Amino acid sequence: xKLKRFHFDINNLxxxxxxxxxxxxxxxxxxxxLKIGDEFIAICGNGLDYYVKIVEFIDSNIIxxxxxxxxxxxxxxxxxxxxxxxxxxxxxxxxxxxxTEIGVQKIVLFQSEFCVAKWxxxxxxxxxxxxxxxxxxxxxxxxxxxxxxxxxxxxxxxNELANYDCVIFAYENAKDYGILDIKxxxxxxxxxxxxxxxxxxxxxxxxxxxxxxxxxxLGHRILRAETASIVASALVMAQFEK
Amino acid sequence: xKLKRFHFDINNLxxxxxxxxxxxxxxxxxxxxLKIGDEFIAICGNGLDYYVKIVEFIDSNIIxxxxxxxxxxxxxxxxxxxxxxxxxxxxxxxxxxxxTEIGVQKIVLFQSEFCVAKWxxxxxxxxxxxxxxxxxxxxxxxxxxxxxxxxxxxxxxxNELANYDCVIFAYENAKDYGILDIKxxxxxxxxxxxxxxxxxxxxxxxxxxxxxxxxxxLGHRILRAETASIVASALVMAQFEK
Numbered sequence: 001x002k003l004k005r006f007h008f009d010i011n012n013l014x015x016x017x018x019x020x021x022x023x024x025x026x027x028x029x030x031x032x033x034l035k036i037g038d039e040f041i042a043i044c045g046n047g048l049d050y051y052v053k054i055v056e057f058i059d060s061n062i063i064x065x066x067x068x069x070x071x072x073x074x075x076x077x078x079x080x081x082x083x084x085x086x087x088x089x090x091x092x093x094x095x096x097x098x099x100t101e102i103g104v105q106k107i108v109l110f111q112s113e114f115c116v117a118k119w120x121x122x123x124x125x126x127x128x129x130x131x132x133x134x135x136x137x138x139x140x141x142x143x144x145x146x147x148x149x150x151x152x153x154x155x156x157x158x159n160e161l162a163n164y165d166c167v168i169f170a171y172e173n174a175k176d177y178g179i180l181d182i183k184x185x186x187x188x189x190x191x192x193x194x195x196x197x198x199x200x201x202x203x204x205x206x207x208x209x210x211x212x213x214x215x216x217x218l219g220h221r222i223l224r225a226e227t228a229s230i231v232a233s234a235l236v237m238a239q240f241e242k
Numbered sequence: 243x244k245l246k247r248f249h250f251d252i253n254n255l256x257x258x259x260x261x262x263x264x265x266x267x268x269x270x271x272x273x274x275x276l277k278i279g280d281e282f283i284a285i286c287g288n289g290l291d292y293y294v295k296i297v298e299f300i301d302s303n304i305i306x307x308x309x310x311x312x313x314x315x316x317x318x319x320x321x322x323x324x325x326x327x328x329x330x331x332x333x334x335x336x337x338x339x340x341x342t343e344i345g346v347q348k349i350v351l352f353q354s355e356f357c358v359a360k361w362x363x364x365x366x367x368x369x370x371x372x373x374x375x376x377x378x379x380x381x382x383x384x385x386x387x388x389x390x391x392x393x394x395x396x397x398x399x400x401n402e403l404a405n406y407d408c409v410i411f412a413y414e415n416a417k418d419y420g421i422l423d424i425k426x427x428x429x430x431x432x433x434x435x436x437x438x439x440x441x442x443x444x445x446x447x448x449x450x451x452x453x454x455x456x457x458x459x460l461g462h463r464i465l466r467a468e469t470a471s472i473v474a475s476a477l478v479m480a481q482f483e484k
Contacts, residue, residue: 140463221382
């Protein structure tokens with residue numbers, strides 16, 4: 001049976017003892033009904049999987065002994081950032097969950113000219129997205145949570161793109177050149193996907209003239225913005241992570 | 243501005259006049275508020291896009307004149323069937339919507355040994371999935387609706403697989419062999435994705451021993467069943483549709 005995964009704070013690892021606290025402890029005890037002697041995988045974001053056995057419950061904390069430690073094999077071998085223009089309603093929930101599962105390392109939400117959705121003051125929304133991502137991290141076997149950043153504008157995105165080996169821009173006017181046509185051993189990759197309204201002409205021009213930007217098509221059909229993000233992430237991971 | 247798409251019945255094409263009837267006419271008139279002189283693309287599932295202009299409203303029908311007819315370029319160039327084991331809750335909604343956008347031609351829902359969800363008697367559910375698919379067809383620019391079949395068992399799936407050039411089985415124990423490693427000019431392709439519980443050992447064995455079956459991994463992370471379907475469909479279209 002597949003072992004469950006729970007997060008712990010690195011400060012709660014002392015010798016071969018890990019103490020699970022907070023929400024994860026509550027979830028393990030009250031929802032998953034783990035008992036003394038049960039095993040699970042404890043993760044803290046350092047790339048390691050701690051296989052532990054429960055030895056004691058103290059108040060709402062769970063005391064565990066480490067049985068073995070292994071390198072986590074689900075953590076991505078390429079560093080992919082998804083720049084996603086703001087989307088309406090709960091579409092960002094889907095993007096965050098699926099991009100985390102697929103292997104994206106960082107998601108940057110930004111406002112572009114044609115965005116209908118706005119971000120200002122939605123700190124609750126960021127909490128929610130982080131929670132979705134942490135759940136997806138555990139579910140898909142990754143050991144490290146992904147980073148989600150909001151409150152960017154298109155100009156902030158432009159300013160960062162020189163930091164990447166390869167920038168992949170899902171461009172609605174691109175033809176006959178897809179992600180699988182990009183060859184190279186790229187390790188630090190950015191994906192840029194627009195909002196429901198796409199990008200303005202001047203935004204497209206600003207992106208297309210950058211030297212490391214590949215303007216690609218995602219196929220012959222018009223994908224919804226959230227589908228484009230999921231598809232582009234899947235193609236990038238399949239193409240560049242060996 | 244992108245023209246909207248509405249379905250019409252092929253019998254309602256007479257010379258250069260198309261009559262839009264039923265739900266699509268109601269939607270065009272009352273929701274999209276189209277008026278006389280407005281243009282849209284009328285589709286009827288024959289691979290053609292009819293560019294039309296509204297000339298008259300008669301009762302709840304819309305009478306249009308055909309301006310030009312073009313081959314639809316969004317219809318997939320490969321024939322992909324997604325065999326999807328039944329999933330819980332509304333996950334099939336997501337699979338159907340995304341697979342339609344991505345370019346799958348047919349979706350076959352089937353019950354396997356470890357399926358928690360059952361299909362029996364859910365004709366409402368099939369109506370709902372068909373409706374989602376028709377909407378996605380129009381949204382992504384395809385001219386032909388996809389086919390959705392339910393009420394299959396695993397054995398029915400097995401019996402059909404000889405009809406495909408290439409069968410792609412998303413197998414959780416596969417390693418180092420992904421969809422992008424499959425080379426060949428395949429035109430008729432099946433994708434097989436399990437339920438939340440995966441496949442039983444005997445089901446896996448039955449699939450793996452078929453000659454045209456490729457047992458592939460979808461990467462280093464454990465994908466939810468619905469994510470696996472979306473990712474596999476995206477990779478197949480990118481790899482085999484030129």
